[in-house]
Structure formats: structure tokens, C-alpha cells
Amino acid sequence: MSFARVRALVIVGMLAVVALVFVAVAIVRDTQSSAGTAEGCPDDWPRADVTLRDHKDVKIKVLNGTDRPGLAATVGDDFRNRDFQVEEEGTEKKKIDDVAMLRYGPKGVGSAHLLRAYFLGAAELSYDPAREGDVVDVVLGNAFQQLATTTEVNQSIGDLGAPVAPPGSCPLPVEN
Template identity: 75%
Template sequence: MSFARVRALVVVGLLAVLAVIFVAVAVVRDSQGDAGAAKGCPDGWPLADVTLRETKDVKINVLNATDEAGRAASVADDFRNRKFQVKKVGNAPKGVDEVAVLRYGPKGVGSAHLLRAYFLDNAKTDYDPKRTDDTVDVVLGDAFQQLATTTEVNQSLGDLGSPIAPPGSCPAPVKE
């Protein structure tokens, strides 16, 4: 083996060892390991569950705020077919001009984020920091026509990004 080859192998080996040391130091000294956790959260602020849920884990109540009878039952069936857990179906006070209103508390932030995609981010959100359950109320408004298709939901989720904690709340530590 020539001297030039030996020298090249030594240089490449030295660079590989330096790269491993650099990566190890970066991982050990990572100061963002608890990013998004509730550290520094003011006292009394609720912890918002910002985990994006699968449809099978989302609990909803479907309420009709339109003049069309049976709309809530029809949409509830659509949600059941998409594997949502529909808890209640009923009526809400009339006068909702939007597509829908999503009412939820700190435990329903991730679920409401997913539901926003089913309305192509045209649903109004109504966050209540005092609400203690993880159920989202879906109040259908006069502008509602139909739920989005699977492809539209996936595209909308991409546009929406990750769930974020609403103002006046802190993101809960992620469960692994």
C-alpha cells in the first residue's frame, strides 16, 4: 500500500471519529429536549392536549343548528362511517351562519384540529378553557353542505400543520 493511500485512510478515519464525537456532543447537550412541555406555564392555565388524534379516538357530539330536520343524524352517520365515536346527536339553538362551530376544551384541542380538516378549515372554533371533557361539539350551521373526502382531509391537515395550544393555555407534555 502506498504512502498516499495510508495518509488518505488516516484522514478519512480521523474525520469519521470527529463526526461521531460532534454528533454525540450535540445529542448530549440538546437544550430542546422538553420543547413544547408545560415548563414556564403560568399558574392556573390549563394544559392543552395538542396530540393529533386518529379518528377512532375522537369523541364528538353532533348538533343541528339549521332548519333542516335530521341533518345532525345524517352527518353523525357520516362521522360513524369514518370511525369517529359519536356520543350524542341532537339540536342546538338556530342562527349559526357558518359551516360549523367546533366547541371544545383543553383535552379536545388535538381532536378539534382533526375535525377542522373535515370542514376544510371553514369551521369556527370555540375554545372553552373551563371545559373538562375531551369531547368536541360539532354544531352544524346553515352554510354546511358535506364533509370533506379523505383526500381533501389529508390535504387540509397538511395545510393546517400541527395542533397548537390556544391562547390562555399551555401545551401538555407529550406522552410517549
């Protein structure tokens, strides 16, 4: 073996050892090992379920916040055709001008995040920390035209990123 080849092997070996040392130090000194858990969260704050739900696991109430008759029933049928659990359809007393408003509590954070993608991120979010249950109210507004297609929803979920616990709440610990 030539001297140049031995020198190259020694240099590559040293680089591998240095890389292993850096990896070991990074793992030992990791300060984010409890990231995404409720560790260090005040006891009186609600624990938000930030799990992105599958369509079949999302419970919704569809409410018509417009003057268009039958809008809640039509959109409710659209959501049923997409495997959502539509628990109720009705009329909202207060009319809204936005595309939609999503009202939810700590147990509905992940569900509301998924539903927001069906409005391409244009739905207004209304988080109530005292709200019980995992049902999300979908209030349709005057600017609503139609639900997004499956492809648009998938792209919107990618654009929106992962669900995040709202201010004043802590994420539930992630189950592995």
C-alpha cells in the same frame, strides 16, 4: 499502500472524528429537551391534550346551526359511519354562516384537530379553557356542503400539521 491512499484514509478519519464531536456537543447543549412538555408552564393554566386521536376515540355532539331541517341527524350518521362516537344530535340556537364551528376544551384539542380535517381546515375553532370533558361540539353552518373523503382528510391532516396547545394553555407531557 500508496501515500495517496494513506492520506485519503487520514482525511476521512479526521472528518469522522470532527462529525462525532459536533454530534456530541449538539446533544449535550440541547436546549429543547423539554419541548412539548408542560415544564415551565404556570400552574393555573390548563393542560391541553394535544394527542391526535383515532376516529373511534373521538366523542362529538353534532348541532345544526342552519335552517336546513335534519342536517344534524344526517351528518351525525355520516360521522357514525366513520366510527366517531356521536353522543348527541340537536339544534343550535345561534345560526352561523361559516362551514362549521368546533367548540372544545383542553381535553378535546387533539380531537378538534382531527375533526377540523373533515372540514378541510375551514371550520372555525372555539376554545374554552374552562370547559370540562373531551366532547367536541360540531356546529354546522350555512356554508357546509359535505364532509371530506378519507383521502381529503388524510391530506388535510398533513396540511394542518400536528395539534398545538391553544394560547393560554400548556401541552400535556407526551407519554412514551
